[in-house]
Amino acid sequence: MALYYDEVFEDSVRFGVKVKETLHSEQSEFQKVEVIDTTRFGRMLVIDGIFMTSERDEFFYHEMLVQPAMCTVAEPKSVLIIGGGDGGSAREVLRHAEVERCLMIEIDEAVVRVSKEWLPTIGRAWNDPRLEVRFANGVAFVKESESRAFDVILVDGSDPVGPAEVLFSKEFFEGCRRLLKPGGVLALQSESPIYFRDTFDQTQRRLMDAFEVVRPYFGPVPTYSAGIWSWTFCSDSVDPLKPLDARVEAMTTDSKLYNGDIHRAAFALPNYLRRTTTSG
């Protein structure tokens, strides 16, 4: 019998999807990793009870994390992804012919293994020779790496509880800044500005301590349920509202969501968020 799998937030709201079948469930070294088959969203990756991504709505998240940065930076040759074990972000990065190298640092090999097996439509670029996947601690990697190595850094982690909490620290953001070439861009998922308002505000403040340009941007992610999700674009100097026309056009052709209008619109700030976000 089909049942609902509910993601519960602070015991005040819940979002549930009807499950046809649990395809995989394991307790990895770091977290509980599940794949469920749902009637509405197809297969879904669930980590520690939180919906990560699904076959049907993954593009809302991955295109918006990746394309604003990739379409705006001058030469996206060298890209670092921290997290992103489902492969969706790497796939979006590798759509760009300019990319010479994409290094993914994922802490949990289980996420990659399970995603390769059960979510092949999301991580379609695993065999791209420009992609290198390393199973390592992203924070330690950033701390130990040489400066000015990357044009773009994408932080594709889960909520700031459990293993991903350190991905929202001031030290980590400063490390990312150090690893970026001048004119490079960091983009990260920065939580729901509605349900996770405190985290959102704190993250913006910490980013503003590390970067000259800090601009949150917004879009819907249906399986994230809060109505709106945020990502943040950070740089020493790059204006997120000036994407490169040719690159935007190239990406628009094969994107499900992304185009130049969506890119610019995403940066519009509602009044209720204007107080916390004054940089950039």
Add this chain to the structure above:
Amino acid sequence: MALYYDEVFEDSVRFGVKVKETLHSEQSEFQKVEVIDTTRFGRMLVIDGIFMTSERDEFFYHEMLVQPAMCTVAEPKSVLIIGGGDGGSAREVLRHAEVERCLMIEIDEAVVRVSKEWLPTIGRAWNDPRLEVRFANGVAFVKESESRAFDVILVDGSDPVGPAEVLFSKEFFEGCRRLLKPGGVLALQSESPIYFRDTFDQTQRRLMDAFEVVRPYFGPVPTYSAGIWSWTFCSDSVDPLKPLDARVEAMTTDSKLYNGDIHRAAFALPNYLRRTTTSG
């Protein structure tokens, strides 16, 4: 003991809010009208099991239904609201000093009575002398009214099942067109383009048969759960992307959400919707 009240969509997804108390419940002539007190969103109006609005997130819906039309039409003196029994849309209309008359045609007196009693922060303009509330059938009203009577018409109905279904018909849209003055604007809620894609597409097509300018626009409504909601701006001639600066500025001051950037950004069309929406 507190329990979750779930809104279920097509037995495939559900969105639940934790309820402290049911404040009111009645079966009116038309529908079941409830007010629940929730831990997350404050008091919520629920009609036939569907979340209509809540104290904490009502501005996401009401500002976006009302302000794009009101800030763009040249002289919004005479405004018609079909539905809108919670009073939030009338409140947004009456913020404009230019309004001389706002007529609300609500089919169900229970919605107004219950909203006045339990949701006074939403319908703050009930005592404004420019507002007239009539309990009547909106479709019949539109059919029988004289032409060219209104500068703005706002359709603030529930989902197109039950009493609100006729508010999505071709005849009704043509009637609205007839009631508008030249240069007037119709704005309506046009459902989730994700969960109600068929309704969204059909509504766009019907509107395009009745109006020269038909532009859907988008925004989050947290208690609507699908990640994104749509409204549609319709006119014989008015460009929704040219709001009047002075009016936008006046509204921005006291809005929780609305400003000129949000106005323009809302009209950005994601690729997955570009096929159906080619007018305007």
